[in-house]
Amino acid sequence: MNSHNFGTVLAFELRRTLLRPIYWLTTLSVPVLMALIMALSFFSSSSAADRASQASDGITFQYSDASGIVLPDVATRLGGTLTAAPAGAEQAVHAGTLDAYIAVPAHPGTDPVRVVARDEGLLNTSQWYSLGRRLVSDSAAARLGDDRLVSLTRDVPMTLETWKDGQRSTGLSGAIIPAFFLILLYAAILMLGQQMLNITVEEKENRVTEMILTTIRPRVLILAKITAVIIAGLVQAAVFVVPALVWLGSTGGRLMGGASSSPLAVAEVTLDPFTITVAALLFVGGFGMFTALLVAIGSVAPTVKDASSAFGGLVLVMFLPLYVMPLVAGDPGSPLTQVLTYFPLTAPIAAQVRNATGTLSIPEAVAAVVILYATTAALLWVAVRLFGAGSISYNARLRLSALRRPRADAA
Amino acid sequence: MTSPSVIEVRNFSMVLGGKQIVDDLSFEVGRGETFGLLGSNGSGKTTTLRALLGIYTPTSGELLVNGAPFNPATSGPLGYLPEERGLYRKEKVIDVMTYFGQLKGMARTAAALWSMGFLRRVGLEDHARVRLDKLSGGQQQKVQVGVTVMNNPDIVILDEPTKGFDPINRRLLLDIVEDQRRAGATIVMVTHQMEEVERLCDRVLLLKDGRAEAYGTVEAVRESYGGHMVRVQYSGTLPPPQGWQVVTAERNYAEFALADGTDDQRVLRTLMDAGVTVHRFDATTASMEQVFLSIYGHAPEEASA
Numbered sequence: 001m002n003s004h005n006f007g008t009v010l011a012f013e014l015r016r017t018l019l020r021p022i023y024w025l026t027t028l029s030v031p032v033l034m035a036l037i038m039a040l041s042f043f044s045s046s047s048a049a050d051r052a053s054q055a056s057d058g059i060t061f062q063y064s065d066a067s068g069i070v071l072p073d074v075a076t077r078l079g080g081t082l083t084a085a086p087a088g089a090e091q092a093v094h095a096g097t098l099d100a101y102i103a104v105p106a107h108p109g110t111d112p113v114r115v116v117a118r119d120e121g122l123l124n125t126s127q128w129y130s131l132g133r134r135l136v137s138d139s140a141a142a143r144l145g146d147d148r149l150v151s152l153t154r155d156v157p158m159t160l161e162t163w164k165d166g167q168r169s170t171g172l173s174g175a176i177i178p179a180f181f182l183i184l185l186y187a188a189i190l191m192l193g194q195q196m197l198n199i200t201v202e203e204k205e206n207r208v209t210e211m212i213l214t215t216i217r218p219r220v221l222i223l224a225k226i227t228a229v230i231i232a233g234l235v236q237a238a239v240f241v242v243p244a245l246v247w248l249g250s251t252g253g254r255l256m257g258g259a260s261s262s263p264l265a266v267a268e269v270t271l272d273p274f275t276i277t278v279a280a281l282l283f284v285g286g287f288g289m290f291t292a293l294l295v296a297i298g299s300v301a302p303t304v305k306d307a308s309s310a311f312g313g314l315v316l317v318m319f320l321p322l323y324v325m326p327l328v329a330g331d332p333g334s335p336l337t338q339v340l341t342y343f344p345l346t347a348p349i350a351a352q353v354r355n356a357t358g359t360l361s362i363p364e365a366v367a368a369v370v371i372l373y374a375t376t377a378a379l380l381w382v383a384v385r386l387f388g389a390g391s392i393s394y395n396a397r398l399r400l401s402a403l404r405r406p407r408a409d410a411a
Numbered sequence: 412m413t414s415p416s417v418i419e420v421r422n423f424s425m426v427l428g429g430k431q432i433v434d435d436l437s438f439e440v441g442r443g444e445t446f447g448l449l450g451s452n453g454s455g456k457t458t459t460l461r462a463l464l465g466i467y468t469p470t471s472g473e474l475l476v477n478g479a480p481f482n483p484a485t486s487g488p489l490g491y492l493p494e495e496r497g498l499y500r501k502e503k504v505i506d507v508m509t510y511f512g513q514l515k516g517m518a519r520t521a522a523a524l525w526s527m528g529f530l531r532r533v534g535l536e537d538h539a540r541v542r543l544d545k546l547s548g549g550q551q552q553k554v555q556v557g558v559t560v561m562n563n564p565d566i567v568i569l570d571e572p573t574k575g576f577d578p579i580n581r582r583l584l585l586d587i588v589e590d591q592r593r594a595g596a597t598i599v600m601v602t603h604q605m606e607e608v609e610r611l612c613d614r615v616l617l618l619k620d621g622r623a624e625a626y627g628t629v630e631a632v633r634e635s636y637g638g639h640m641v642r643v644q645y646s647g648t649l650p651p652p653q654g655w656q657v658v659t660a661e662r663n664y665a666e667f668a669l670a671d672g673t674d675d676q677r678v679l680r681t682l683m684d685a686g687v688t689v690h691r692f693d694a695t696t697a698s699m700e701q702v703f704l705s706i707y708g709h710a711p712e713e714a715s716a
Contacts, residue, residue, distance in 0.1 A: 004484035008513045016502065207497030211558065214464050214491045215483050215514035388466075 005216040006224045013228035017195070018235070026191060027236045031243050059127075061100035061117075062089040063135065067108050071139045078135060090116050100128060108136050177276050178356035180244075181283040184237055185348055189290050189318060192233045196291050197307045199225045200298035200387050218388040223380075226291055233287070278355050278365045285372040286348025290314070292379035293345075299386035321349040332359035341368055344375035417442050417566060417597045418463065423472035425458050425621075432458045433621040436472070440614075445588075445598040447608045447629075450618035451707045456601045457494055459618075460570055464491060476566065488515060490564035490591075494571045494601070496555055500544035504530065504554055507543060508561070515562040522561070529557040533583065552580050560587055567591050570601045585611070605699035615699075617706055624706055629699065636702040639669040641678055642693040650685035654678070658701075663690075668697070 017023055062083040063075060072082065080102070083089045092098035093116045100117035113136055117128040141150040199222065203209045212221065293314065301307035321328060321340050328337050328350050340350035341364065351368040354360035360368075418440035425433040433455040440446040448456050461467045463474045465481045476486045498507050505526055512522025530536045533553045535546075543551060552575070560567065569588070573581045588611060592598060602608060608615060608629065615632055617625040625632045640658070643665045649657075654673035659666040669675065675694040682689055697705075 005514050008510070012510045012513075202499075206499055207495050208499060210461070210464075210466060210493035210495060211491055211498075211511070212514065213466055213483075214481075214489055215511070217483065 003220055006220050009216060009221055009224035010228050010231075013225050014231060017228060017232045023232070027239050030187075031239055035243070059099045059131065061102060061131070062092075062098060063102040063104060064089075065104045066106040067104050069108065069139050069143065070104055070135055071142050074139045074142060075135060078131065078138075080135065093118060100131065102132050102135055104136060175356040175358075178279040178282075178352050181279040182349065182352045182356070184240070185283050185286050185352070186318070187240070188233045188237065188287055190315070191236060192229055193290070193294060193311055193315070194308070195229050195232070196226070196294035197298045197301075197311055198304070199229065199295050200383075201301060201304050201307045203387075204302070205304065219384040222295060222384050222387050226295065226380075229291065230287070274362070274365075275355060275358075278360065278369065279352060281369045282348050282352045282355065282372070285369060285376055286352075289344060289348065289372060289376040289379060290318070292376055292383050296379060296383035296386050299383060317345050318349065321346045321353065325353055328353050329357040329359065342371055344372055347372050415441055417444075417477060418446075418599065419473075419475040419478075420459070420463065421473050421475075423459065423462065423474055424470045425455065425462060425467065426470045427458065427467075431621055433462075433618075436618070436621070436623055438616050438623065438626060440597060440599055442597055443592075443595050444613045445592055445600065445611050447612035447615035448599060448601045448618065449603075449608065449615055449703065450624075451709070454618040455621040456618055457570055460493075460568055460599070460601065464489075464568070487566065488562050488564040490515075490559040490561070490567045492555065492559040492567075492569045492572050494574065498543050498551065498555060498558070501542060503540050503542055504535065504546070505539040508554065508558060511558045512561045515564075517562050525561060526557065529561075530554075533557070548575070549577055549580050552576055553583065556580075556584050556587055560591060563594065563596075564591070565596055567596050567598045568600075569598065572600065572602065573604060573607070605703060608699050617703070619706060625702070630696070633696045633699060633702055636697070636705055638671070638697055639673075639675065640695050640697055640701075641667050641669065641675050642691075642695070643667070643682065643689060644691035645682065645687050645689050647687040648685075649687060650681060653681055 059079045061078075061080045063070065063080045064083055064086045075082065079099075083101070086101070086103060089098060089101040093101050096118065098118075100115060103114040103116075105111040105113065113132045115128050115132040117131075120127075137153075140153070144150050144153075203212070216224075294311065297310045297314075298307050301310065324336065324340070327334060328340060331337055332341075332354055337350065337354075340346045341354060341360075343350075347368050351360060351365070351372075355365065416439040420436055420438050423433055423436045424431070432453075436455070436459065448459065450456050458467065459474075462469045463476065463481060474480065476489075479486070499510075502510075505523060508526035508529070509519060509522045512525060513519055515522075517525065527536065527539060530539055533556075535550060535553060538546060538550065543554065546554070556572075559569070567588070572584055572588070576584060585607065588598060588600075592611070598611075600607070600612065612629055614628050615625070616623055617632070625636055627635070641655075644663060645665065646663060649660065649665060652667070655667040655669045655678060657665060658668050667678065669678065675692075679689065679692050
């Protein structure tokens with residue numbers, strides 16, 4: 001292919017995009033927002049725990065114990081004294097002369113511990129929960145006398161292996177990377193879709209095509225602009241992915257730093273080469289296909305407004321497989337699932353869901369990828385031809401009969 | 412053997428949307444020549460230019476630039492100012508000009524330097540870092556002219572170049588076209604401004620319904636289609652035409668188109684013999700405007716309406 005001026009167009013388009021403040025505003029807003037929310041969540045729970053801890057240090061309370069579990073030493077350490085007059089203690093809290101009264105029932109494992117406390121604002125309610133919990137759990141731990149037994153009451157570390165047909169299943173851990181690529185595809189399309197439309201619509205609206213086509217072939221121009229959009233998308237993807245990878249690396253591949261017995265916590269990210277390869281291929285192919293489709297739409301539409309209406313319809317098609325995701329994930333053999341797996345517009349999503357849930361066999365994956373890439377190539381070809389004919393149609397809608405006549409492209 | 416013709420169009424036909432736009436058109440443009448492509452709306456001028464530049468694929472025939480179909484990579488430096496024109500409105504002037512300079516084969520720095528020099532020439536130096544959509548229409552036109560002539564093109568193609576230009580920018584454009592001519596560029600110009608044709612063009616081709624109606628030097632076309640004319644200021648009563656056609660007859664002024672073989676001196680003698688007092692008698696060839704009128708039946712400015 002004659003690639004005359006491909007680099008010039010690519011550099012210009014990249015410069016236009018990457019130097020635009022709105023691009024970085026949009027790109028950084030997501031991770032910054034996520035980091036902000038995570039930081040707020042972390043600090044608020046930490047400070048809540050600290051406040052609870054600090055607050056309980058200066059608290060005086062009375063308690064009644066129908067279970068016989070609470071140890072006086074533990075209660076004293078926490079600032080509590082046993083009361084023989086629960087009603088009086090409650091009245092004292094009502095009157096504001098006592099910080100809190102805690103009633104431990106006969107069976108605290110099944111019946112709730114009742115805490116009556118002074119109101120110190122919504123953000124400080126956690127200290128009372130902490131106090132009541134510690135009174136009972138610290139007493140129970142002290143009674144056990146064995147640290148191993150105590151830790152087992154709090155958490156049970158676990159690992160899980162599942163097997164099917166003699167093969168070890170990846171389980172939830174195998175779904176993480178495909179799910180990540182799926183989210184990335186949606187994010188990329190939603191964030192870059194309008195730019196892909198503008199590749200061709202902008203040329204028409206600016207009336208710049210005729211001048212520029214004397215310096216570069218239309219297919220080279222389109223491919224350079226698509227490449228620029230893709231690179232801009234990859235930059236955005238990197239901004240999203242790198243912090244996630246750093247965090248995953250710091251946690252040793254574990255998703256949660258907290259309770260190690262939760263399903264997500266035991267789901268260390270599984271690096272299965274086949275799954276990752278299929279996930280990446282589906283992402284690249286899906287992104288390429290939607291790009292080509294949007295470029296084609298832009299070539300036909302006379303204005304941005306017309307093109308944007310079509311974009312809305314396309315997004316709807318993209319989300320369609322999600323509505324039937326339980327079927328796709330749970331019944332891979334159903335006719336609808338099969339259609340969605342191979343139909344190019346839905347394959348990037350349906351096949352990815354099946355890849356995530358481990359229901360996509362190797363032949364199916366190969367077939368889906370081949371169909372997807374063949375469709376992408378065909379759509380790109382159509383898009384370039386439509387652009388060549390439609391770029392000078394200006395306010396008129398292009399007729400598809402223009403596809404029949406090849407352009408005078410020199411070798 | 413290298414052809415002296417820079418542009419060759421051979422038996423070019425174009426059908427668009429089921430309609431025959433151009434029918435078996437052939438012409439050549441020599442190196443260093445300024446060539447006028449004229450015609451009323453729908454006669455196929457812009458279609459011919461677009462087919463020449465590879466924007467359209469010809470239905471039949473061939474259109475060659477320097478002996479081969481147009482190729483941006485190999486056909487040499489070319490400047491094109493289309494009828495439908497525009498630039499990237501949301502980009503800065505200097506960025507757009509530099510970009511087009513690079514597309515035309517200039518290094519980035521050279522393109523930027525040339526652009527600044529041009530902007531200085533047209534009084535837009537202070538607007539180099541301004542977005543194009545912030546410029547007035549006339550200022551944007553100047554930028555477009557600059558983009559057209561960047562990198563000293565060997566071939567300049569102008570499709571109704573002064574359309575929408577105010578008189579100042581029109582003058583600027585024509586001066587720039589003259590500069591390109593003097594530098595030896597080959598110029599193809601589509602225009603309805605006959606005074607531009609008479610001033611700039613060496614040869615012309617007039618298209619009518621997609622076919623060549625007239626083709627040759629300006630002088631030859633004027634003689635072939637307009638013929639000789641006389642303009643008379645007079646007193647008295649004009650005699651019946653004897654070898655001429657009355658184009659204009661007013662109370663004391665008349666214009667006659669002379670038939671082939673009619674001598675202007677004979678006309679003068681005939682008038683005097685008829686008792687007409689001739690105050691002024693001018694013999695000339697028909698203007699391109701009159702040629703246009705005789706071929707298309709309406710004035711050139713009506714063609715561009």
